[in-house]
Amino acid sequence: MDDKARSLKINKNMEDYENNVEDEIDLRRGPWTVEEDFHLISYITTHGEGRWNSLARCAGLKRTGKSCRLRWLNYLRPDVRRGNITLEEQLLILELHSRWGNRWSKIAQYLPGRTDNEIKNYWRTRVQKHAKQLRCDVNSQQFKDTMRYLWMPRLVERIQAASASTSTTTTGSAATSSCVTTSSDQFLMTPYDDGGNNNKMEHYGLMSNPNGYITPEISSLAVSPASDFTDYQSEVGKIGNNYNPDHNLVGPQVSASQNYLDNNSGLLNGDLTATQEQCYVDLFENVSGMIPSYSDSFWNIGSDEDLWLLQQQQQQQQQVLNN
């Protein structure tokens, strides 16, 4: 038996032992009662969190330390935000997931008040559902590109629309259009102090072209390594060429994207710099303050119309491949 197998066996024995102990002292499992919540909250309020196993014992809770920790972090903590994931949060989740994959706790760090569990659940229930509907794997390049070049721009569009709607409503003028131009876009024009000339949205990964369309210029950021740029171009060709102008989406300007990649190669690998992290925080705070939070299906890009469009595009691509 090698060391690893021996270690696993020891761990297994430990688990069996712990389970037996748990059975002996009649540990509770399943949903928490109001009384248990009250005990946990009052104990933590007095003594603070940490040392969860002893905390569980001292608080008189017939729960494992793990269970107490989870209950506190995911539900009872005062700063936990309840309610639907907002548009801007959805956008952040998409972007950060494209960067880090299933690093839920890391993603959660950039969404104040949201737990890794909540984000994980959100991803599994909403995103994977739509990947399934599109009949593609959630980890496939096709799905990632669909997110990058269609859904994320779409989300930004809707965030801007919500923003424009809010601002025009407050000034008393009509707010009816869902097509947002950048000239009046407060969000896009917000200066971003990163020592460079980027504004927040540009840094974040989305740009507008002179026609007012949202282009996914930089939404490729930090996703495809620079060495995959050839693939990137071909994927862009496939997807971008299928964009329906009626939906205010255009294909990426490859040369500009190349410039972006050249200028931001540091973004393509590894973790965020402090400045980039601050950018996310700023972005979140900025849009959170400006845009009314409202719930919607999926990313709010998941309308039947959008889904139909995506499916049509898939069919066209499949036909091209078949021919």
Add this chain to the structure above:
DNA sequence: AAGCGCCTCAACCGCTTCGGT
């Protein structure tokens, strides 16, 4: 109204990582 299927999310499980000794 009842039955059914789907969806959501709180909670659990198992493994890995961290930190103290």
Add this chain to the structure above:
DNA sequence: GACCGAAGCGGTTGAGGCGCT
């Protein structure tokens, strides 16, 4: 450096809610 317990993390499960027939 090895060991061990605690904490953290990501995957999975299942109860309950909801909508549809």
